[in-house]
Amino acid sequence: MQSAIVLGGGMVGVSSALHLKRRGWSVTLVDRKEPGLETSYGNAGIIQSEAVRPYPMPRDFATLARIAAGQTNDVRYRLASLHRHVEPLLRYWWNSAPKRHQQATAAWARLIAYATPEHEIFIQEAHADNLVRRAGYRLLHRDPAAFELAIATAEENRRDYGVQFRVLDGRELAKAEPLLRDDLPGAIHWLGPWTVSDPGGLVAAYARLFQRLGGTIVTGDASTLAETSSGWSVETSEGRIDAANVVIALGPWSPDLMLRFGYRIPLVRKRGYHMHYHGGRSLDLPLVDTANGYAMAPMSRGIRITTGAELTSPDAPATPVQLDAAEATARGLLDIGTRVEPEPWYGTRPCTADMLPVLGPAPRHRGLWMNFGHGHQGFTLGPATARLLAECMSGETPVVDLTPYRADRFGGH
Ligand SMILES: Cc1cc2nc3c(=O)[nH]c(=O)nc-3n(C[C@H](O)[C@H](O)[C@H](O)COP(=O)(O)OP(=O)(O)OC[C@H]3O[C@@H](n4cnc5c(N)ncnc54)[C@H](O)[C@@H]3O)c2cc1C
Structure with a gap:
């Protein structure tokens, strides 16, 4: 059985864990808190299918x-x-020029198209319609x-x-x-x-669905992530956990961890x-x-x-x-x-800095995958990008081509 550790229990991480689990993977979700208590808790709770332009x-x-x-x-x-913002802001300014923003919009809108349909599947399976x-x-x-x-x-x-x-x-x-x-x-x-009356509650409902399907949730610190001879390990409250793959879904905390492995994401x-x-x-x-x-x-x-x-x-x-x-x-x-x-x-x-999430394999590390950087619409896009990532990790052809979202677009690693 294929195995993965998913780091980060926000909307993006929980959705990633769910999509892998639904494909029969052995999945452990690791967060230092309960799922859905950070950015995915505090947002405006709008699943923004209208937000076709970043x-x-x-x-x-x-x-x-x-x-x-x-x-x-x-x-x-x-x-x-x-x-601390100068470099990413300069890049953001450059990418916001009309022509480049138009290109970003094309890539962004392809993801947004899957936002409500992908949430719908989880909402039904998680019995979360009341939210x-x-x-x-x-x-x-x-x-x-x-x-x-x-x-x-x-x-x-x-x-x-x-x-x-x-x-x-x-x-x-x-x-x-x-x-x-x-x-x-x-x-x-x-x-x-669609609007949600308790955004953190929706993430928690998806997390319970993940557990019902056989997924494991443990408390642990993502900064203990280490490469091993067979893949990746993380220290948790249950001891060390090993898997062949790891997904970085730490929202705003992701770039700090990626930097340790030589990836600089502005x-x-x-x-x-x-x-x-x-x-x-x-x-x-x-x-x-x-x-x-x-x-x-x-x-x-x-x-x-x-x-x-x-x-x-x-x-x-x-x-x-x-x-x-x-x-x-x-x-x-x-x-x-x-x-x-x-x-x-x-x-x-x-x-x-280019308004698109970072989605797909790390270019220089086997079994290291990324799903973060969803900006203003991570609550909207979690299930959609999670599906694409799980398709890619499972060797399927993702329904949306992942090229525009790959980490190597930032160069300079
Ligand atoms: C005010 C506001 C309003 C917003 N409104 C909307 C909206 O209406 N619609 C919308 O789509 N989006 C909205 N957003 C954006 C959206 O909330 C985010 O894009 C989304 O929540 C990001 O989800 P995530 O799973 O990537 O990150 P998070 O939800 O932050 O999850 C990251 C997880 O990583 C964990 N973590 C971090 N470091 C470690 C570590 N070292 N070890 C273990 N675990 C760790 C955290 O505990 C957290 O659970 C809004 C954001 C804000 C701030």
């Missing part, structure tokens, strides 16, 4: 100047940490010119990728969300995405914060306030506000200024009630 870095001077001056709430940077709503989400627009532009892009996405949406004027929005302030210009309602670490609110009014569907760079999602713990990107170092203390600003703006839209947790949660979107 987020480019803004390249126009006016937007960059506003970010530099701290005038935007969707992107913020911590000056003391900026030197998922299939009614889309809304993107609020306050500025008429920006709204027009967003509608034009949505129409392109419908034409090129079949993305379904409805444009709501202020009256229709007020009818759809009666508790929201009723003088708003309008919104785009993306019809295809990652733009975009931190985001969240907080839950209860005792106020709620929304029917998640709402993204584009102009103010945050999302509000009705979840099992209350309304969850998630923030945009803070460029900071992984170990930097929390500076939830974006959350404070988002909360103040959200209170102007809806009575969200009071904070649930004493401190905001924060986590890091693992964004590669």
